[in-house]
Amino acid sequence: MFENLSEKLQRSFKTLRGQGTLTDENINDALREIRLALLESDVNLNVAKDLIEHIRTKALGSQVATALSPAEQIVKIVRDELVEVLGRDTARFKFASQPPTVILMAGLQGSGKTTTSGKLAQWLKKGGHRPMLVSVDVYRPAAREQLKVVAQSINAQIYEGDTKGEAAGTPLVERLAREARREAANYGCDILIVDTAGRLGIDEALMEEMALLKKQLNPSEILFVADAMTGQDAVNSAKAFNDKLTITGSILTKMDGDSRGGAALSIRQITGQPVKFLGTGEKSDAFEPFHPDRIVGRILGMGDIATLLERADEKLDKTKAEAFAKKALSGDGFTLEDFREQLRQIKKLGSMQSILKMLPSVGPFAGMQQAAANVDESQFTRVESIINSMTNKERQNSSIINGSRRKRIAMGAGVQVSEVNNLLKQHAQMSKMFKTMGAGGSKMQQRLMSQMQGGQRFGR
Known part of the structure; x- marks a missing residue:
């Protein structure tokens, strides 16, 4: 949602990047782009006009923070004005004194x-x-x-x-x-x-x-x-x-x-x-x-990290998450059974596109939005199918999966052997990462576990 409006506003902010100060000229250029972005996104004409005038007044007034760059100043003002237009507080329900x-x-x-x-x-x-x-x-x-x-x-x-x-x-x-x-x-x-x-x-x-x-x-x-x-x-x-x-x-x-x-x-x-x-x-x-x-x-x-965390709090099984963290960080091993369970947990949050779009599209996350458009959701189903085609013994100990077993697993999942090889390679890399984290010292492990137990209330 809002992708078109977001993209057009980001484009309008680019006109101010590299500018030293806010002037009548560069403000007018930016506001022209913002007004066009609003109208192209179906914002009511009168609403757009009022919004632009409020932004202009604040941009030229004393309310602008001088420590910010011109682009940052306009972004801050636009943010404040959009929040004002939408209503600052989350609306509450009205309940009757006598039900229903x-x-x-x-x-x-x-x-x-x-x-x-x-x-x-x-x-x-x-x-x-x-x-x-x-x-x-x-x-x-x-x-x-x-x-x-x-x-x-x-x-x-x-x-x-x-x-x-x-x-x-x-x-x-x-x-x-x-x-x-x-x-x-x-x-x-x-x-x-x-x-x-x-x-x-x-x-x-x-x-x-x-x-x-x-x-x-x-x-x-x-x-x-x-x-x-x-x-x-x-x-x-x-x-x-x-x-x-x-x-x-x-x-x-x-x-x-x-x-x-x-x-x-x-x-x-x-x-x-x-x-x-x-x-x-x-x-x-x-x-x-x-x-x-x-x-x-x-x-x-x-981004919208708060909603993503709320969704995680509602959808994810925190008992399973704690058990997984203890097992993975203690060095007991990260099995393909664990891999499958983590995939299932992630799928509960919705599509990868919807998850990635809740992350910021600026700074270190700048490439996330582009990555979201290229995510192939079917790959998650294929990976789970491959793991499902394994025996319980193979899921618990991937080292026994030799060439003949890989062929059998590929046939059972309806995929190429190369896809089974790629999955096993990814699993090996993740296992190595968890072992490194587990061996990184008890302080790190204790800190992570305390976050799982106390801080993993996901913002509530």
């Missing part, structure tokens, strides 16, 4: 409301909540069935209700919502997520129905779900929903696609309401809170 807390999902058809409802439910479950889902989309074929499938995949409660006819003249949508809130209370669910109907565009019938649901349910949160790939259309839709319903925040979906990032910068400024979450993939856990400072770090090529 109702969350109304709003948005156009195709924005990903149903999938996002499920992702939000799973995220809330991780926080100790008991969410219930309900679909009041009685118009789109299979819409309610789709939410049912999503709920089952994450093992969440869902209220289906009876869609046949209306009760005592009450509109069907209103009745389903009322019954769902009652069922949520009966089942001890503290949150009710209401997946509403969408349209291909804004129309009066859609808005009236949403206003009816808002009046009846008195939701604590009205979250606008926007497809980030639609750019300015998402911003215009967000404004329309906010004008009618006063949304409390937004969720940007499909941020893993070819989105230019401008919607994230514009929606908050146009609606006055924060972006609360990002949908970053198809899987139910490809969903993360929106941290303005971290997002700005990604945009400016500073």
Whole structure:
């Protein structure tokens, strides 16, 4: 996400490198490039104009740190202004004083409301909540069935209700919502997520129905779900929903696609309401809170180590990590079984591309972003297949793998013998490295182990 915006901003900063001081001339050149970068990335025109003027004022004012180079000064100012545009603090959820807390999902058809409802439910479950889902989309074929499938995949409660006819003249949508809130209370669910109907565009019938649901349910949160790939259309839709319903925040979906990032910068400024979450993939856990400072770090090529560490804390088995560190550093040997286990742990964090893109793209990490584009994810599967084709004895003692065994392993994995040779060579190099670390002295070993046991809380 934000690759296009990040690349264009980095290009604009280059105009100031090598300059001795900030002047009207070089500031104007840099701002022209920054303005172009923002507009090409689908940032709203008015938002871009305001942002550029704020940057200009600070660049020419006394707030600039004289110890920094012109390029560093502009980067710092742009960072501060982007954080201000996105909202300095991570948005918090509002919970009702009397459960269930109702969350109304709003948005156009195709924005990903149903999938996002499920992702939000799973995220809330991780926080100790008991969410219930309900679909009041009685118009789109299979819409309610789709939410049912999503709920089952994450093992969440869902209220289906009876869609046949209306009760005592009450509109069907209103009745389903009322019954769902009652069922949520009966089942001890503290949150009710209401997946509403969408349209291909804004129309009066859609808005009236949403206003009816808002009046009846008195939701604590009205979250606008926007497809980030639609750019300015998402911003215009967000404004329309906010004008009618006063949304409390937004969720940007499909941020893993070819989105230019401008919607994230514009929606908050146009609606006055924060972006609360990002949908970053198809899987139910490809969903993360929106941290303005971290997002700005990604945009400016500073990386997002905090999110990477949080992901590691959530996904990795720390008991296995400790056991591996003790074994490897004690000189007991680094086996191919250990190698396979470490590969499996890394895969839990996501693709190598997504991991590398969270590292800074400047300084010693400058080549990481280019490396990310060249990573062949299939190689990890091939390596694991090779190890799987070995016997347990071979995985525990790679020195017994002679020529005939290598041929057998290659045939079992469907690869060339040369690939088996390369894997064994890599394993031998890693084994040697661990032995060197283990023999490097007890102080180093004790320091590493104390970090594993105490500091490996991954930033929490």
